[in-house]
Amino acid sequence: MGSRGLVLASVITASSLAMAGCGSKGEEQIEGAASSGRLAIGASLSLTGQLAREGLLTKEGYQLCQDKVNAKGGVDIGGKKARLDIQYQDDTSKPDVAAQLVDQFNDQGVKLILSSYGSANTEAQAAVVERNGQVMADSAGADNKIFSKGYERTFAVLSPATEYASSIVKAIAELATPKPRTIAFLSADDGFSKTVTQGGIKTAEGLGFTVLDSQFFPSGATDVSSALTRVKGKNPDVIIGSVHLVEGVAIIKQARELEVTPAAFGETVAPPTPDFAKSLGAQAENVLGSSQWTHVTAGQDKYFGTAKDYARDIQAKFGHAPEYHNAEATAACLSFALAAEKAGSSDADKVRDALSGLDTESFFGRIKFDATGQNIFKPMSVIQIQNGKAVTVWPKESAEAKMIWPGTKQ
């Protein structure tokens, strides 16, 4: 190529690199909240990609939080009101982009971070948050693994992954008569689902159940027939799926096709979502599921009232019944508001200290963090699909209906 072309090319390269650095130092610093009346929070969301659905629900949760808090004039920080200003960026469902966004927020001086959706993204973000001295409220990354690394600046409002299947097991142990004897776990092979399965097995063995060999399949699998065929011969009383929506629907559908009929099915994540009952129709009846939150969860706070109030607000603002992804997102945002108020400052270290000492009731349940940053003080709820609707059956204090047992017609 000619010399002129080469020079032209390198000029283009250099100038586009310069443009990538456009808006360089000094232009985008955001002033401290107290002086400008704004509390800036950065949220990296999965608006596109595999997690787009849950990412949108998370965004709705943050938006409602911002509306409700600002409707009261904002957060009271050291006597002055600061309005919440949540800035959104799309991480395209990839952990490396989610981590990059945390760095970008840091450039702009935004130190308070609301997590992305899912354990992989949150894990990537937690590492960066720790390095940069920011502080993160985790709304949707439940894997205990994230909190075993000694991070001190990430706080999860949701119950840890080990509780997802364990709560179903506990509910069965408490409410099912006659009590079943054998449980089989069918699990996706991603980190979160495996942690869920491990937690479930531990609880089940502790409560005296016989746990059959667990079957694993690739995450996102639409065909779980091999796992079901293998388990069929052993006739488990209960089948528990550590899954997400796609595998969850596949298990129920294919179990019917293959005539695998335990006394009950329990699944994580999938049953509380409306798509589950819609996709399966009558086959979804009596499937158990665990949820971080339902509209009868006990507790209330000054911004959102009770869980029922929250459900009404989501319905009014977004036109659909709330899912727990909405609620956990709002709870994370709420923690920031409460922590900033408690600390009387928006400084990252002070907010961090306030969060670690937070202990409050809310529409989401109890928000309090243990030494690793996980919320082990809020129980999960167990729901059951009855007449196409998810109703809470456990814990007994918030149960809306009795658990139907056995779940499948024998």
Added chain:
Amino acid sequence: MSAFLQATVYGLLQGGLLALVAVGFSLVWGVMNVVNLAHGAFVILGAYIGWGMHQEFGLDPFLGMFVSAAVLFALGYVTQRLLINLVVNGPIFITLLLTFGLELVMVQGMNLAFSADFRSIETSYAGESLALGSVRVPVGRLLAFALAVAITFLLVALVTRTRTGMSIMATGMDRGAARLMGIRARHVYALTFGIATALAGMAGAMIGTVGTFSPAAAGSFTLMSFVVAVLGGLGNMYGALAGGLVIGLVQAWGGQYLPGTWVNALAFLVLIIVLVVRPTGLVGKAFYAARLEV
């Protein structure tokens, strides 16, 4: 033994559906040298049309799939005629780039239009299963399999016995010579692409009945089409069927006798071994490598 038979039945049924998903992709790559990265997006679009027909008009998805086919045929024809034909003479893989852009637009478009919620098409009979001895044969999947095989044979018949089909084959073998014979290459290309997308749409509607779908699933269908089409032999209709059945069986048997998470690795291993041993795929013929043949 019954587990083996059950796995075999499931594998065949799944394989037939995979074949239908991949046959259009193979056709387009084999005849026109167009690598259609948006193929999975067309499949999902077909699924949405089938779902929409079911929602609005209560139309059974196995009838709704003809609506999908019609709509997607039109869409595919227009796309090829007005868009892809513009770059066909370019360097290799430029069509890959164009269809990459097209895929981004389509998947995001569906995300915006239909939201990322997972959908599924409910039928009263799809969940039932027939009993063949100790083996269960799900009705929905059986129907999808039967249709997939029938359509493959129909396609072969179309290509070998009709003038249109012959012109597609001719254009695939030698575009210049075909044009000299009076074949309108632009129209034939558009027709081929239209047929491919129509088949993708049909497959999509059927997939809607056996599982859940969302815009994000498009990529995995494209990937699957790559594997099945090449395994069978590009441009070869029977090849797509063979490739689909082989993959379906390998995954089903693998799932039974290996830990469940190894099924995909096994499928790819089979692909590589087949290609090393038979470089033009299971059924592909060497002379017309990468051209349409039956």
Added chain:
Amino acid sequence: MTTSTQVPQQGVTGAMHRDQAMRLLPWMVGVLAVLGALALQSQLFLGQQRTVAAIFMFVSLAQAWNLIGGFTGYACFGQVVFFGIGGYFTAIAISHWHLSFWVSLLLSGVVAALFATLIGLPLLRLKGHYFAIATLGVAEGMREVVTNLPDLTGGGAGITIPTVGPDATTAYLGNEGFYVLFLALAALSVLVGGLVARSKFGYALRAIHQDEDAAAAVGINTTRMKVLAFALSGFITGLVGATYAFQQVTIFPQRLFDVNITVLMVIMVVIGGSGTVLGPLLGAVTLQFLSEFLRQNFTDLHIFILGAIIIVAVILLPQGAVNYVREARRTGEFSLLANVRKYRL
């Protein structure tokens, strides 16, 4: 009469000096570009440095792919396997075997190159589409294998490189360090591309691309050349993967062996101009910068807009940017519409 047949002395020397200058010019421009990028670093926030480092990363990936896909004409759809192998080897070497990052980096490149040689020998016998899909099968298969060896690789849950505490063998480089490292890798890849393009090796590869049988007839050991190109391409990609793994700290098989990374590499090379040295560089910088810019400023519609821009760009410049400029300068025909007419059916 005799004077007109004599070549003027000054003209020859002048021409020779001009030639030498022209040959050195690309290298000088390259050095300037690297210095410019280093100077740019002081102007960027840490987060922005990370963004620009990603651009550098794609430059090296595109350049590496170009070696086997552009020059040699063997489009490898499984290129990401070297990226993943480099990344996972480094992660395992640091976590399990307590090697330093720098040692792991070099070893990762070597391991990736060896793997390329291993699969290249059987697979480079395949032609065109079949080679592409066979390598895709290798990449996808490798991802599945990594997912299924949780004791070694952490499986689907990922593996974390220790960067703090007693297990950390090398201090974390930070956004600044990775900026420089990725820049070095990008410069290396462009350098290798440039050297290969101008060498006998490069000519052999281009000959293989144009007509492999004729090349063999002329005496080129096509198998050796192809495998060498593949191994070189794998080496660079492995180095990049290793650096990426260290930067991300926690890596997952779905990301390190993501087929979309290969697709991006191919697209950057094709849009820039396949088989040239400048093409992959321009393609990578433009596409990565564009997608970052759109994502930050058009959060809701960025993918839609990116797709539309790509479609328009491909229709207007089907031969890639660099080749378009070359042809246009040679024929004097700059009209884009004429360009479209040239390539359509």
